[in-house]
Amino acid sequence: MAARTLQEPSARTLQVGSGWRREAADAAAVECLSFTMGESWDRSKVAPADDLWTTRRDGVVRLRVEQTGPGSEPPLTMHQLFRQTVQRYGDRPALATRRDGRWETITYLQYYQDCRAAAKGFLKLGLEPFHGVGIMGFNCMEWFISDIAAIMAGGFAVGIYTTNSPEACQYVADNCEANVLLVENHRQLAKILQVQDQLPHLKAIIQYHDELKEKRPNLYTWKELMQLGSDVQDSLLDEIIASQKANQCCTLIYTSGTTGNSKGVMLSHDNLTWTSKSIGKMLGLDDQEVVVSYLPLSHIAAQIVDIWIPLTFGGMTYFADPDALKGSLVTTLQEARPTSFLGVPRVWEKIQEKMKAAGAKSSLIQRKVAAWAKGIGLHASYSQMNGNNCVPWGYTLANILVFRRVSAALGLDRCTKCITSAAPITKDTLEYFMSLKMPLLEIYGMSECTGPQTVSLPSSFRIMSCGKDLLGCKTRIDKPDEDGNGEICFWGRHIFMGYLNMKEKTEEALDEEGWLHSGDLGKQDQEGFLYITGRIKELIITAGGENIPPIPIEDRVKEEVPIISNAMLIGDKRKFLSMLLTLKCNTDGETGEPQDELTPEAVKLCQQLGSRATRVSDVIGSKDPAVYKAIQEGVERVNRRAVSNAQRVQKWTILSKDFSVLGGELGPTMKLKRPVVSKMYREEIDGFYKE
Template sequence: MAGKSICPCCPTEPEPKAHLLLQSSPTTLAPAEQLWSSRRDQAVRLRMEGSGPGSETPITIHQMFLETVEQCGDLPALVYKKDGQLVNLTWRQYYDQCRAAAKSFIKLGLNRFHGVCILGFNSPEWFISDIGCILAGGLAAGIYTTNSPEACHYVAANCEANVLIVENQKQLDKILQVKDQLPHLKAIVQYKGELQQKASFLYSWEEFMKLGEEVPDEDLNAIIDSLRANECCTLIYTSGTTGNSKGVMLSHDNITWTARTASNLINASYGVEVLISYLPLSHVAAQMVDMWISMSFAGTTYFAEPDALKGSLVNTLKDARPTLFLGVPRVWEKMHESMRALGAKASPLRKRVADWAKSIGLQYSYSVMNGENAVPWGFMLANNLVFKKVRAALGLDRCRFCCTGAAPITKETLEYFMSLNIPVKELYGMSESSGPHTVSINEYRITSCGKVMPGCKTKLENPDAEGNGEICFWGRNVFMGYLNMPDKTSEALDQDGWLHSGDLGKHDEQDFLYITGRIKELIITAGGENIPPVPIEDAVKNEVPIISNAMLIGDKLKFLSMLLTLKCVVDDNGDPTDELSSETLDFCKQHGIKSTKVSEIIANKEPAVYNAIQEGVERVNAKATSNAQKVQKWVLLERDFSVNGGELGPTLKLRRPVVVKMYQEKINEMYEVAERQ
């Protein structure tokens, strides 16, 4: 085996395995009559089409994995840092490690259709645990690293987890607090750092990976051969803002069909594409892109550092130079803010050159978007002077597909990147659609989330006069059901099997889909007017650039009001500090304000800041379609929203009911003052 790279997850080079001779021929489907189920061990009928996209033969995750290994076994699959050095795992080593983990799960007594929960930041061990669990017949379930011990307990109990994989002592401590309330739990494995205590149920990663060495290949192969494409293999727990999260049951076919369809859509080059894994793998978007779509085209996935969203992501971007990159809106917004702050410090000449180049870039990007491809005069010069340098500085010089999803993104941010010749294209879907349902790739429109994926269907239920209706999904990407929740399953899936998203949207003449609101987020005023909050919030942030977060209030109330936060410095833990951001400080300097802290601005009710906000709100109100849609009151909060603070979910989506509860007193105050007036 000379010349082969040593597998970093095991001490010795794995020997050639006869298991690679396993057939990857199509799996027969398990008998099933219904399109949905809430039972872990019950198969479902697939939404197969008679021909074209949607008619492909269903396969299991193992079959998709094996095909990639057979074609690209020696190419790098996973790249991560160990002791400051980049180390890679080839596709064959990756596959062997997943088999080794599967054997260890079998040795630990993992029962069929029982959970393996994974609690930690993205890493090769996360991927290997997830896939190893699936090969051993279990249900892989990620847990958000920000979850409390009680929330971790809920997920582990709900999926009857036999094994918990944790990253470090911090995450282990959470599980130890609730371990005695988990009757199905047999073992806990810690994959980073030394174990600080000994117990019969505790294993280090190295100990875990050796556990199954004596389990015969035949035993594992028998389980793999029994897997069926229309059975559950993965649980995605929604990060719901109210009540307990729901376990979204995804089948092998949900994952493999969606991954392959997306891969074909982006015209991925086999064995060439490079991605970065940094978004929470408990979320369907990260899991679908980083693990499954990458597997479908034998891509290389680089793992970012745990502090990626606190600033180190740019380093990984420069190391990896990805060809495909998914960023949630807040990631693109943070890039936008930091680049704008840098631009503000440039010399007048550089500013003029940058502004000229960006105007050319925006003109060109709109031309491409509209299918005209007209290259304006000066574009090549702008490209050489500005665009190429910006792309290289961001690590996006090889990136041919930049995309965003999971939450709404502002037009301002999209146009900023278009002006730099970096079009950021929107995707739309949900956990219940295995991730993507509509995509923007070659065809796109700014603020649209694209067109429906081939083999899928979209319909708008109960459209209003303007064409806004509830977006409903159909396709092989539609989930099996919610684990142990038949009532919730029947709420989400109608009698014909259409998935009801709860989102409002409309189509334009070319069938591009636009999200116009969320039914549950709709504010229904005391006067009965339905108001989608996001467009108004985005408009205020656009008019007042020093505003970080804006949340509209007014459900069942006489008028609309708004909670606002100022842009501030974020510390290493991702928590907002009292220090104003560079952009807000620049605003203060321009207006002769000496304050450097959020608390000082609020204590002094700095007239320049308060006036700028009021004027911005009035400009937004001037464009309102009715008086009911005008913001009458607003309040500036002492602290910006964050994940750790509870106002934002793991993908930085606003958790509205939580924010209302946290700031109920301030909200009441605004309306009481108005009543007295």
């Protein structure tokens, strides 16, 4: 089938369609920007609504505003927030990117002006109200500007994972009825061109980095986009901005699809602006905040931390290089010296592995000093956690010799908030960084609550807990069992509007009272700290009817056998539990594909066990007695801690390749895609249960 030719922009694209609301008539109204605590609301910025949820793209929802406290903050649109920041910090640097070895910055005023220019370009290209602007590429200024410009122009900002297949890109772009798609380079462009004829709403594609390899109708460069709207009147854009309501959708976050088709999570202006302010206040942020942007921006965590929090408080965002996770991230951290740093567990695990590998090459004296200091650091961190500010003897010397040097080497010497989120993290990794006096603060939440629900603070955290309720929000444990475990439910201004065009899925997520059901199992202690104990949809129900959360067992096996990279428990509707295991191996620097070579840490572990294996195939090919014995002994230690015989792992096997995003076993945030793995390794799984 021949590729469909996109419509050329015409004069009609400059007209305000019937979908635009016209309550505010002129640009002067836009300058009546916002309200502060103590002032009355700008009621024109909230549309009347009775319901707490909607699935309509142009729908509105009733905001969950409280009478007092953090939940009573007056609602703001994204533009109101941005203009507030420009008024306060207009000449301050907002974004920094490295070009030709030098950092280039733009101020908040320049940032705002660029967003307006891009928004007018989108209007010129025919962006319609409540239609998507898809963005697919690594973190950069153009990504941020496109996101905000899409909202300014009345559309939806829609991040698309760079790892998506052409079919997955088509699903997202079609679902959000994208009028415009932005791609980083030709590799991403090629995906869109493959499915272009299946995107009836698409009017233009912009490739914002690299030269175009060929000229096509309605394919533009970034420079062309920024010039396209030069003849669009500011008054037109201002009218669109002035018509926007805080309780309307402005951003779609597509779930990673670990349990089925991706869902478009509808987030309102108020979801983004209120949540960013609330978590920032809880963390004690100010205009000195510095972050490094490197995690996928199609995920809500990265958007909140990289885009919205700095924009709320006047902070600064540095962009990492595209190969950040292949080794260059530390260089960026050393130059930016962030005041807070978010890493998914796998990022922290990689840092841990590299530091251990480097430590193994140190002299005997250096290793002994490091071990001594880390013992003191772990003691000091536990004391801090328990509210005891007294540091152990020798702490000052350990700080000078080890802690300061490590944090400086990582570029985290100014970082007061090392954050982990998006997936479970092991106790081993948490204690490792505690021993370096860099406690990792867990934040728990999901796209459907605009990111955070519970937050750990430097002054208030518990190991293996994900913290206390976000200011202005509530947590309820639904139907707790005798141990206090039940489904975790959320309430607050951060709760999403609904899933786009998915009424049944929305009704599954939100109960009649408006509580968001997370699908996660957990419990709260008497101090209000939340602990995640499993996931309802991931619960294994054995043939004997035993309900077993897999993650705690998988984490214990990985802790007991450090050579293991990933573990997946099997046993749903089966007579006993079994487990798929992968070994720690190197990955391709370009693609992220797992290689056959074991990591230096894994090779060292093999040597300690008496094995000469240096490759995964070495271990599997000979069923290496030393490695297999170590794994079996580790599994047996885990089994001895099992609460019942049904929770004992009876069989296991090592897979020839580690799980990865490229392979499809892991989602973009490194979450395990259990249905995918079960299908891929059906033969191995069935082999466990053959008589």
